[in-house]
Amino acid sequence: MTDSTRAIVIHETGGPEKLVWESVPVAPPGPGEVVIRHTAIGVNFHDTYVRSGLYQTLRLPGIPGIEAAGIVERIGDGVAGLAVGDRITYIDASYGAYAERRVLPARLAVRLPPGVADDVAASLTIKGFTASMLLQSVHRVRAGETVLIHAAAGGVGQPLVRWAKHLGATVIATAGSAEKLAIARDCGADHVINYREENFVDRVAQLTAGRGVDVAYDSVGASTFLGSLQCLAFQGLLVNFGQSSGPVAPFSPSLLATRSNGVVRPMVFHYIRDRGALDAMAAQVFGAIEKGILRAPTITRLPLAQASEAHGLLESRRSTGPIVLEP
Ligand SMILES: NC(=O)c1ccc[n+]([C@@H]2O[C@H](COP(=O)([O-])OP(=O)(O)OC[C@H]3O[C@@H](n4cnc5c(N)ncnc54)[C@H](OP(=O)(O)O)[C@@H]3O)[C@@H](O)[C@H]2O)c1
Structure with a gap:
């Protein structure tokens, strides 16, 4: 059964005010898919290019966002190696991360090690x-x-x-x-x-x-x-x-x-095209976090509904370190 969630939707390109908070449907997971409940969503400069129209890579209306961490809520047929309740992170060049919940191709999900918190993952995956x-x-x-x-x-x-x-x-x-x-x-x-x-x-x-x-x-x-x-x-x-x-x-x-x-x-998308490369990159980065080579940064947190503020902050040149949206 299709249910609903809340998400940031772009109907037309422009300034941060074009990020609109609304209700959207969430379909049941198809074969090879999972439903993720996001816990932390990474904000990237790429998101501002998509919103402004510099990159015309998101079909409108569409949900922006290329990275998030969350918890597996439902699993479609044929998904191996993931269980309901797993903590995961992902990068999705096809967008859709600025949402409370979403359907995600399971091949993109990377399970998070215990030593990496969700907000740190959303700050340091991309x-x-x-x-x-x-x-x-x-x-x-x-x-x-x-x-x-x-x-x-x-x-x-x-x-x-x-x-x-x-x-x-x-x-x-x-x-x-x-x-x-x-x-x-x-x-x-x-x-x-x-x-x-x-x-x-x-x-x-x-x-x-x-x-x-x-x-x-x-x-x-x-x-x-x-x-x-x-x-x-x-x-x-x-x-x-x-x-x-x-x-x-x-x-x-x-x-x-x-x-x-x-x-x-x-x-970066081109360096994680196959699963082996994605897993190797994840092991390297999460290993670096666990070893203290990459320290948990000071994170600026904003509610997902205030994504426009996050974009304004990033583009104004006033931000330092990562910005994370909290659903
Ligand atoms: N190619 C890839 O695969 C890839 C992947 C991830 C990110 N990126 C790129 O890496 C860059 C950093 O991304 P981020 O998300 O971590 O952003 P960020 O570095 O936290 O923010 C951008 C920074 O750029 C500097 N800047 C210089 N001139 C600016 C201007 N006119 N307007 C706004 N900022 C200006 C500012 O720092 P100062 O005030 O210190 O100048 C600003 O804080 C972005 O360009 C992004 O597209 C590329």
Whole structure:
């Protein structure tokens, strides 16, 4: 029997006010599906791109949200390895996480170890997986390398700094306020730069005695991209993995020839396409949480019904660390 739940629905793209709290149906789980009762829903910058229309990847009207933790409530036919009551987390590139309850393909669900609380999972599934992808797959960071990390006090930035330090890198971190620089330092950054007040290209040149960094992790996009390129050492790599300040403008590949540099634009979804890769990534990230390599961050919590406030906060540049919606 179909029942109902409450969810955030987008009918048309636009500002945070386009996130509407309403009642929606929840179908019974089909074969290979489970019904999840969410306990914590991760807010990601991706959600703001979907809401604004920058990404036209959610069919409207639709329920946004790509990550949540919760409890298995019902199980469809043919589902193995999950039981009613299991605590799980997931990433779903097809959306639907901004809801109290939902039907989910069971193949996406990852059971949570006892040492990882639901809100920590909702803070560090996408963000921790992204850090793992960036530091171990896109470029394998080795001890002694120097890395530049922008927006270092953000949801992805904090685990990225912590993990890069654990791997033995020297971390140069940028952030937009004194409070954020203190957070980046607390995560282990060796050098911090307020890139709203200082020229980060000049500071990186000074800090590396003109050598540049081995890798620049740039999620800020428009306002930092060309500067990040200028910060690279010979054969250094620019990893552009986001666009918090806006999309990167077209550029000439000949810019890369100055120091034989590379540019890559990875998406975490592509690194967990098959179940083996998903399980390996989950084991790595949840293992890092249990070992204390990734510490439970300070979480900003808001009721799910106030998702528009969460988006406003993230886009205003006032947030630090992860934001979690509570159903
Ligand atoms: N490619 C992937 O697979 C993947 C996966 C996850 C996340 N991401 C990307 O990673 C980035 C971080 O995501 P998040 O959810 O953790 O967000 P976040 O870093 O917590 O928030 C974004 C931060 O970007 C900085 N920023 C710089 N210019 C900005 C501007 N004009 N407007 C707003 N923010 C600006 C701000 O920090 P300062 O004040 O310190 O500048 C802001 O706090 C996003 O770009 C997201 O799309 C990519």
